[in-house]
Amino acid sequence: MIVLITIIHVLVCAFLIIVVLLQHGQSADIAAAFGGAGSQTAFGTRTAGTVLSRATTYAAIAFMVTSITLSVLATRRGISSGSVLGNTKSAPAQKAPAPAPSPTTPSR
Numbered sequence: 001m002i003v004l005i006t007i008i009h010v011l012v013c014a015f016l017i018i019v020v021l022l023q024h025g026q027s028a029d030i031a032a033a034f035g036g037a038g039s040q041t042a043f044g045t046r047t048a049g050t051v052l053s054r055a056t057t058y059a060a061i062a063f064m065v066t067s068i069t070l071s072v073l074a075t076r077r078g079i080s081s082g083s084v085l086g087n088t089k090s091a092p093a094q095k096a097p098a099p100a101p102s103p104t105t106p107s108r
Helices: 002-022 051-077
Strands: none
Touching: 002 051
8 A cells, every 4th residue: 555655656746846847937037036027916917727737736735645645654554663774783882082181381
């Protein structure tokens, strides 16, 4: 079950990356960056949702659902030691050498 959801999660991630990169930004000209007349509102003009924006919304929802599902399933299975360093043995602590006495210079 976890393997299937992980595969779906990776596919949704790749799809989300592609869809976001294909979109044209709202008010993406240089004048909008400095508050020029090119941008009428803070978030761009109100337009109907395109196919790419709807696909982004659905992919983001699928991404969140698969993320939460994977975290819940991992918690229920007790996979708390899934760390790469979870099975390594710690090295014994080494003491730092004592500082060497500093040579004193005679004062004149």
